[in-house]
Amino acid sequence: MATPGSGFWSFGSEDGSGDPENPGTARAWCQVAQKFTGGIGNKLCALLYGDAEKPAESGGSGPPRAAARKAACACNQKPCSCPKGDVNYAFLHATDLLPACDGERPTLAFLQDVVDILLQYVVKSFDRSTKVIDFHYPNELLQEYNWELADQPQNLEEILTHCQTTLKYAIKTGHPRYFNQLSTGLDMVGLAADWLTSTANTNMFTYEIAPVFVLLEYVTLKKMREIIGWPGGSGDGIFSPGGAISNMYAMMIARFKMFPEVKEKGMAAVPRLIAFTSEHSHFSLKKGAAALGIGTDSVILIKCDERGKMIPSDLERRILEAKQNGFVPFLVSATAGTTVYGAFDPLLAIADICKKYKIWMHVDAAWGGGLLMSRKHKWKVSGVERANSVTWNPHKMMGVPLQCSALLVREEGLMQNCNQMHASYLFQQDKHYDLSYDTGDKALQCGRHVDVFKLWLMWRAKGTTGFEAHVDKCLELAEYLYNIIKNREGYEMVFDGKPQHTNVCFWYIPPSLRTLEDNEERMSRLSKVAPVIKARMMEYGTTMVSYQPLGDKVNFFRMVISNPAATHQDIDFLIEEIERLGQDL
């Protein structure tokens, strides 16, 4: 953490005139605030208010200053000697903001103050000296603060406090040591784009009310289809609220393609349908089958090899079995990047089987799709171009803010036919523009959030090569972790061999278990290790990584890396932290 006079503090005043010890400088006011706040509050105070001398160097007659900024102290501490100006939030309410008459000034001040709080949080998120999480048990957190809703309004000072409090208890998902989920990290351009999306506050159903976003969805989905390898990027698609819904779309469309009458007649008019996916696939396939009236019993789980990849011969066997039972295989969902092992199903072999039996091939590349951006790693997804549909979540490996999930479909028009209901109040046929841009009727949703802009803007900012660099770096970090622990005392790998994705699955064996025989008692004790270490991690707040059992394997750690902030040192830290927290178990 920077202290007064150190590098950060003197940022922007290389001549040293910004020294806070010099009471004659313009920033003297900040010194008192600094004493109250400590840490990052000070940093920002310095950054935002601290180099008044600079503009004079540029020849100005003194630095102009934002009225909006003046409205609030960036350090957000009371009492504070910052020149707060004349907007007093204690006397202001939501009704004083725009569209209120004279609402412009308090609005700009208020939004700027919120942004200051957010910027503080952003900076803090990347600071390794801060906690990933300030953990409280649910009942504690419920009591720690008054979260209740009331009849009467609160003033804007209270609202700003709520923002700060909410962030105080939030998980820093952008923190370099947050590895808990497939979606980690906080991309600055993606964040900016999401702020813009909120400000534009519109809905994807028609071109009429979302012209740019509809076009960007068109451009972006086409690009994604090109990368998948469909000729000329042709086909169809949609951004949906998450991979589970994307997978459900795929099931719906596959069913409709085979039995279009299902739309009107329901499953009653259709023979018993069977879907196939691997035993390591995502649970959303079963959720989707339950929802769609197919039933979870009709989702056959195909065996995987020791690396978690679907075994094609078992797939074929089960397809034949289903057919012999008089059932109709309608969908194979292969996984490119399984949730736990990060395994890639053998897509080419599966494509051959799907072709042979005329079954819709879906690829759930929610997690693995990102590898398509990497020339070095895309071979792992080879065969995806033969799929009929693909789920690809840019909010996972590509670091786009949540949520951003695409379903891509090779055949154009099918989604529309499957889902359209021709609502005349939205999709008027006598509009004055090309109606093919009113894409809303191909969705299951009516209103649909704008999820494309953050991906599009990040893509412009990073280029395909930027995503590639990110993917390559994360995979390199996973290999680094694997190389450290594969022969290290106290570790056992859940499966052998170099990780194919960034998933590294391992047990930490505390010293007390290392000499035990490999029997049930050891397994039982081992199963309790990861949960305890994880609980301690959260209580200390130093790092977060996931664990789970799988099949006959008791609780193990699943490390995943999608966080652009993570470095080799953070991987080292994770290992040390696991050992520190688990050695007494």
Place this chain on the structure above:
Amino acid sequence: MATPGSGFWSFGSEDGSGDPENPGTARAWCQVAQKFTGGIGNKLCALLYGDAEKPAESGGSGPPRAAARKAACACNQKPCSCPKGDVNYAFLHATDLLPACDGERPTLAFLQDVVDILLQYVVKSFDRSTKVIDFHYPNELLQEYNWELADQPQNLEEILTHCQTTLKYAIKTGHPRYFNQLSTGLDMVGLAADWLTSTANTNMFTYEIAPVFVLLEYVTLKKMREIIGWPGGSGDGIFSPGGAISNMYAMMIARFKMFPEVKEKGMAAVPRLIAFTSEHSHFSLKKGAAALGIGTDSVILIKCDERGKMIPSDLERRILEAKQNGFVPFLVSATAGTTVYGAFDPLLAIADICKKYKIWMHVDAAWGGGLLMSRKHKWKVSGVERANSVTWNPHKMMGVPLQCSALLVREEGLMQNCNQMHASYLFQQDKHYDLSYDTGDKALQCGRHVDVFKLWLMWRAKGTTGFEAHVDKCLELAEYLYNIIKNREGYEMVFDGKPQHTNVCFWYIPPSLRTLEDNEERMSRLSKVAPVIKARMMEYGTTMVSYQPLGDKVNFFRMVISNPAATHQDIDFLIEEIERLGQDL
């Protein structure tokens, strides 16, 4: 639009020292910029940089100024004489931002610049002298700008330009004269909350990674259930990605309640199910039925009276008919606030019928739910407390930014049983906290966007009474519109009587049609009027209102008011604009 020296310009310097005509003031630098930008750019330039004298009045030794702000000119015009400072975006890329080493400074500058662009847009959104829409046909818009994605990154200057360009073509959904959808307006506290949500960038599936948001969902849904009238606010619920999905959840849960085996066995194990909803209900009921394998033929549309309300006797007749055919009525979806007429189905009579025949009663109050906040108008939703489930979209009548839709369920635990799949990588049973807060497994989604915070923060800021005032005001405006046009020459109401919601449905009859006999030719000509007026509205960009045909009624305007910025003058403007644009037809 404010001009130099006028009220706005001199904001913050009541002593007049901010007069831009006085070249000796600190703000002199802004004068050149002002010449380039015109309009709102100037306003902000003034607002953000224009009162350097003020801090001196507060006794400071000169105003400190944000390095972040210095990095960019708020007017966002090049060339510009604003002191741009030393961050040159033309040489910066996404890779220079956090988590890059030394990324803090460019990050804060960049995000602040994005915010400046957004603040400009916000202010502009409420300015009646600006267009609601700068309309371009899709092919024009595709050609007007390079939207394509490329391999190579672009610099941050280009990224900022993309943000500006995107907003240039966006619909100002907060504009006081935007009436096009049920969701209009831009709430400042909601916007701030959505920015915070983006910054926190997390996922609702577990308490582990969204502790505060999970608790706020709990608190907010409970409050909504209390308002619905379920004892002690008991029950269940979830925020889902829109009303269509909420309605689909209701169908799923109703089906599961009656035939829990459907989850494993699918619709094959279930008799033919029939859902009932009115002919004026939302198309999502049919979309849901198609998706769930029930089939659209199994959604029976019940007749409505002339005001668009479901006729209970027809409902009962159709239920009996279905039963006689050996089918199983499983759901009645009543509508509280239909999409076009804004009609409220007679919930109490429908509840009696549902009770009599033991059918799940769902109320789609996506649009009408907001009236529950108003003591004056909530009688229209009377009977909702007898529903088994309720869809209520705060992003409609309550003005919460998109999207925010709740499904509330009276029976606790049903959602969980219906949807849970026990994914062991997320919902570990040996976690160290109360697992009832891991709410993700009751959702159809896996990852789930945080939609609750904007509603919660708005509720704190406005109080229930603030929502009430908003609802009452919008309904008063609708009545005002109704009173103006009901007897005005050139208007015909689509249905008689005072609007029950803010929907006012009417035809504008151009002079050339007023003397025609009421025959087919007149109908045919009348059907073309609204589309042409709407197209002209969009081309002029002055206002936006929806139109559609319904049943045997040809295209008519459906005015809806949920926009907190709208006033009586805006209603007057709409009428005048319709007449101006339509009088020659």
